[in-house]
Amino acid sequence: MSLNFTIFAQNSTYDYVQQASLAAMSIRLTNPDSKICLITNDTVPEKYAQLFEHVVPIPFGDKSKNTTWKIENRWKIYHATPFEETAVIDSDMLVLNDLSHWKTALDKHDLYYVNKVQTYRGEWADNTYYRKSFRNHNLPNLYAGFHWFKRCDFSHNFYKWLELVMNNWELFYGQYAGGKYFQKFPSIDVSSAIVCKILQIENVITNDATFPTFTHMKLKSQGWNKLYVDNWQEQVGTYLDNDCNLTIGNFRQQGIFHYTEKSFCNDNIISTYERKLGI
Amino acid sequence: MTKGALLIARNNSQVDYVKQAAFCANRIVQHLDIPVSLITDSAEYAEQFDVFDNVIEIQNQNNYHHKNYNDGLWSRTTLEFKNTSRCDVYELTPYDQTLLMDTDVILGNDHMKHVFAQQNDLLLYKDATELSNWRDLSEFDYISPNSIDFYWATVVYFNKSKITKTFFDLVKHIQENWFHYRNLYQIKNATFRNDFAFSIAVHIMNGYTQNKFVGKMPGTLYYTLDADVCHNINENRFQFLIEKQTSDGYFPAVTNNSTVHIMNKFSLNRVIDES
Numbered sequence: 001m002s003l004n005f006t007i008f009a010q011n012s013t014y015d016y017v018q019q020a021s022l023a024a025m026s027i028r029l030t031n032p033d034s035k036i037c038l039i040t041n042d043t044v045p046e047k048y049a050q051l052f053e054h055v056v057p058i059p060f061g062d063k064s065k066n067t068t069w070k071i072e073n074r075w076k077i078y079h080a081t082p083f084e085e086t087a088v089i090d091s092d093m094l095v096l097n098d099l100s101h102w103k104t105a106l107d108k109h110d111l112y113y114v115n116k117v118q119t120y121r122g123e124w125a126d127n128t129y130y131r132k133s134f135r136n137h138n139l140p141n142l143y144a145g146f147h148w149f150k151r152c153d154f155s156h157n158f159y160k161w162l163e164l165v166m167n168n169w170e171l172f173y174g175q176y177a178g179g180k181y182f183q184k185f186p187s188i189d190v191s192s193a194i195v196c197k198i199l200q201i202e203n204v205i206t207n208d209a210t211f212p213t214f215t216h217m218k219l220k221s222q223g224w225n226k227l228y229v230d231n232w233q234e235q236v237g238t239y240l241d242n243d244c245n246l247t248i249g250n251f252r253q254q255g256i257f258h259y260t261e262k263s264f265c266n267d268n269i270i271s272t273y274e275r276k277l278g279i
Numbered sequence: 280m281t282k283g284a285l286l287i288a289r290n291n292s293q294v295d296y297v298k299q300a301a302f303c304a305n306r307i308v309q310h311l312d313i314p315v316s317l318i319t320d321s322a323e324y325a326e327q328f329d330v331f332d333n334v335i336e337i338q339n340q341n342n343y344h345h346k347n348y349n350d351g352l353w354s355r356t357t358l359e360f361k362n363t364s365r366c367d368v369y370e371l372t373p374y375d376q377t378l379l380m381d382t383d384v385i386l387g388n389d390h391m392k393h394v395f396a397q398q399n400d401l402l403l404y405k406d407a408t409e410l411s412n413w414r415d416l417s418e419f420d421y422i423s424p425n426s427i428d429f430y431w432a433t434v435v436y437f438n439k440s441k442i443t444k445t446f447f448d449l450v451k452h453i454q455e456n457w458f459h460y461r462n463l464y465q466i467k468n469a470t471f472r473n474d475f476a477f478s479i480a481v482h483i484m485n486g487y488t489q490n491k492f493v494g495k496m497p498g499t500l501y502y503t504l505d506a507d508v509c510h511n512i513n514e515n516r517f518q519f520l521i522e523k524q525t526s527d528g529y530f531p532a533v534t535n536n537s538t539v540h541i542m543n544k545f546s547l548n549r550v551i552d553e554s
Binding site for chain 2: 121123251
């Protein structure tokens with residue numbers, strides 16, 4: 001049984017729809033039976049529109065008109081996707097393998113969040129540098145970059161709380177993620193973690209299983225002792241062969257690859273996928 | 280199924296590896312109660328030591344390079360380093376199950392006997408414990424800063440199987456194409472090193488990912504660097520002088536019932552002479 005995927009993309013000065021289209025191409029290649037939904041208000045180029053079974057608008061107006069990161073609408077995914085159950089991935093991700101075997105693990109949950117991620121070497125990443133508020137305020141270490149839900153009362157309740165937290169994020173962050181490391185902007189990870197803590201459902205929606213997970217290419221999470229660069233693409237090479245097998249440095253990548261840096265989604269990568277898929 | 284230990288000893292102008300091998304072999308017999316064979320280009324000399332089950336002669340090839348050998352903090356010399364025979368052990372071993380060891384690994388317990396009662400075809404140490412407790416040992420985490428896991432080729436268990444043959448063929452291929460692989464894995468030092476070749480071969484056999492091709496050797500392997508000095512070996516109590524963090528002297532350290540890889544060959548040979 002294949003996973004269905006939902007991707008949210010809201011263009012700002014950057015073209016997130018293009019990222020989402022690349023993500024969809026990677027899913028088409030490795031999980032051909034999966035259905036994909038794109039949630040966006042932006043125009044999808046004709047050649048990419050065929051990748052998606054569903055392209056649906058962001059409902060309930062635009063909460064992020066005045067922001068650049070466009071995170072404020074993410075709680076609407078639950079309400080917008082047509083799927084009864086779906087994996088949600090960030091637009092700046094590639095799916096590199098058939099993930100249908102994850103379905104068995106995910107089926108045991110109404111809602112599931114990844115709570116640990118990997119480096120490009122396949123080691124568990126130490127994300128302490130980026131997650132000070134999680135550590136200091138004892139928040140569940142959730143990553144919304146890959147999460148999963150079934151449409152049900154449990155998930156509905158979670159997303160209603162997520163709506164509440166994200167719409168009042170200054171208040172909730174002050175109470176649950178405040179102090180020295182108070183965050184000056186909303187984040188889907190912190191918001192999800194706060195909801196999880198309020199509802200006391202950490203043991204229900206995540207666990208220490210080795211999968212699902214994803215490779216998170218945050219620069220300071222890769223275990224590099226000495227860094228003289230500002231982005232990971234200057235530290236290790238990227239090699240995508242004609243069959244779209246991805247190697248980073250000396251490591252063949254597997255599973256879900258969260259490239260994080262926008263410049264990764266370049267013409268070479270896109271055209272390689274397009275050639276492979278005949279788009 | 281035959282089982283035994285295998286050592287390689289190729290003497291250079293100042294280090295008598297054959298003598299080390301005999302000392303090492305006696306400890307193997309004492310602790311593991313298995314026969315020990317020796318691969319050497321000094322077979323006639325090696326035959327003088329009656330500890331070896333087999334002496335397997337290889338030609339004295341000229342395919343060696345040079346490296347610095349320290350004898351503690353204040354003595355250094357550059358000598359021939361003949362480390363190119365390790366990839367041939369699959370063909371040369373007389374045993375179905377082989378424990379391959381460097382001659383400077385001195386057993387202090389019987390933990391390694393467990394290699395013969397487990398299912399993995401190949402075992403290596405990924406981690407080893409250094410005695411100074413202050414040195415930056417990140418070079419033993421990865422073979423280069425952005426690259427792959429470091430594995431020690433110092434002690435290797437393998438059985439005769441298709442997959443281990445493939446592994447050793449691969450090590451040989453890496454050795455024969457060292458310039459290419461050294462560049463590919465961003466290794467700064469040009470000198471061929473078995474630890475690196477084995478690590479690269481493990482990585483390739485793992486499908487260029489983290490995987491489980493190789494199992495873990497049992498017990499802890501301790502090691503001292505050649506800036507340290509082996510002072511005394513008395514039964515299973517080993518005494519060392521370990522370089523201070525200030526590098527202006529040593530502090531003493533003792534191990535009991537532990538297996539130690541002693542990299543200062545000169546001090547080890549002095550201890551052997553005194554024993």
